[in-house]
Amino acid sequence: MSDMRKTPTIQDVARFAKVSTATVSRALSSPERVSLGTRDRVSEAIRVTGYTLNQAARSLRQRAAKTILVALPDIRNGFFSSILDAIEREATNRGYSVLVANLYLGHESARRLEGYLFSNRADGLLLLDGSLDPQALRVLTTAPHSFPMVVACEDIPNAGFHRVLTDNQVAAERATRHLIDLGHRRIGHLVGPENNVVARERNAGFVSALRQAGIEPNPQWLIRGNFEMQAGFAAAARFMTLSERPTAVFAANDESAIGFLSGLRQQGIECPRDISIVGFDDLEVAAHYRPALTTMRQPRETLGRLAAETLIDLLEDDGTTRSAMHIVLNCELIVRGSTAPLAQ
Structure with missing residues (x-):
């Protein structure tokens, strides 16, 4: 006789964990609002029932670090200082810490980012470097991992990522x-x-x-x-x-x-x-x-603030429900003494 077992549901998880379905949903979407004991029971129920195991288990861990990872191409470049300051301020206001990864050190950039994220040291990625391989980044941003990511400063064209850029x-x-x-x-x-x-x-x-x-x-x-x-x-x-x-x-x-x-x-x-x-x-x-x-x-300050705000919004939205956002900020011409009319 063939095995006709149905796909596990959130109700199955709730019954096994002896909690309401609302509590299971809260544990997945906002684990910081659920006690550690309840979170552990829900996690065990997910494991036993097989309810979307990889994604749901990752969601239980998600935001546990309350940290965003900011990856930039060269930390020595003073251009990034005010952007990082704005990111830090926005993150702090939202209750998150910031971890900075300097990608200047070689060609293993994507692998280094995997190390930060897979070890649960950070919950999402704010990428200020447009040189990384889009396929390697999709490993991080799609199932089963689905880490939220926002690209800022340097575009990765036609990759379908969330972006906050200047014109x-x-x-x-x-x-x-x-x-x-x-x-x-x-x-x-x-x-x-x-x-x-x-x-x-x-x-x-x-x-x-x-x-x-x-x-x-x-x-x-x-x-x-x-x-x-x-x-x-x-x-x-x-x-x-x-x-x-x-x-x-x-x-x-x-x-x-x-x-x-x-x-x-x-x-x-x-x-x-x-x-x-x-x-x-x-x-x-x-x-x-x-x-x-x-x-x-x-x-730069606005760019950093909006990039951090967008990433944290994705984290608190579970990072999976929004279509790719594309925010473009305008630059301003500042006329000073280095330009003058052509001498006749």
């Missing part, structure tokens, strides 16, 4: 149009790292703004960098070797812009007398450098 391409267009509006037509770009999604988006915005103005980008004026000040300084030396030089440059971030300014000054090129420069991010140093840097201000 990098649109903002780069605005930065470049600022130079065009000042009369500049020979405009170069200090490009970010080749495989970085943010660098690609900002380069796309730069090219788009030029072409909208009827200007074809000059490949010789696209100078590769890596978002670091030293790379910007080195770019100034390459700039000096050009037979025809741009009168304005859009830099992919503030650090490379400031390094570029410093390198040009050593070569006797003064900004904005000889060249106009726009950066991106509005780091604190941008307003205090000389000349003060015109830049696109990213709303």
Whole structure:
């Protein structure tokens, strides 16, 4: 005779644990609201009955740490400081702790994140690095594990994850149009790292703004960098070797812009007398450098707060019921002393 046993239900779990179905539901969705003894009885009932064992058992552990994991590409980069501060403040206000993972150390990034999450040291992931393999991340975010995750700062396009981002391409267009509006037509770009999604988006915005103005980008004026000040300084030396030089440059971030300014000054090129420069991010140093840097201000505090808020909302919603959210924040052009009208 064939085995006709029915699929276990939440009612079966409740009967075995000698609690109400509401208590079982509460133990799964908000375990902190259930006593440890009751949680253990529900856990044992799930094991014995076989009620969606992997997912339900993980749900019982979920949020036990009351900690979110923030993973970023390089903790040495000052760009992340105000984002991390905002994340920490929002998490603390919601009763969560923050654990930071620095992914700069090598190519085992996804495996390191698995170690944090599978050991129950953190309940969900806030990812500030767009370079990780989407397939490896799906192992974490889909059944049987289904850890809630929010991608922030650096997009992972077409992956279907929850995202909180800034309008990098649109903002780069605005930065470049600022130079065009000042009369500049020979405009170069200090490009970010080749495989970085943010660098690609900002380069796309730069090219788009030029072409909208009827200007074809000059490949010789696209100078590769890596978002670091030293790379910007080195770019100034390459700039000096050009037979025809741009009168304005859009830099992919503030650090490379400031390094570029410093390198040009050593070569006797003064900004904005000889060249106009726009950066991106509005780091604190941008307003205090000389000349003060015109830049696109990213709303970093807002981004950090919204990213943490979104992740914690997912955790407290069990992280499984919402379609992928896509929040895009606008950048603001901050005009300072490093840009000026083209000298006639």
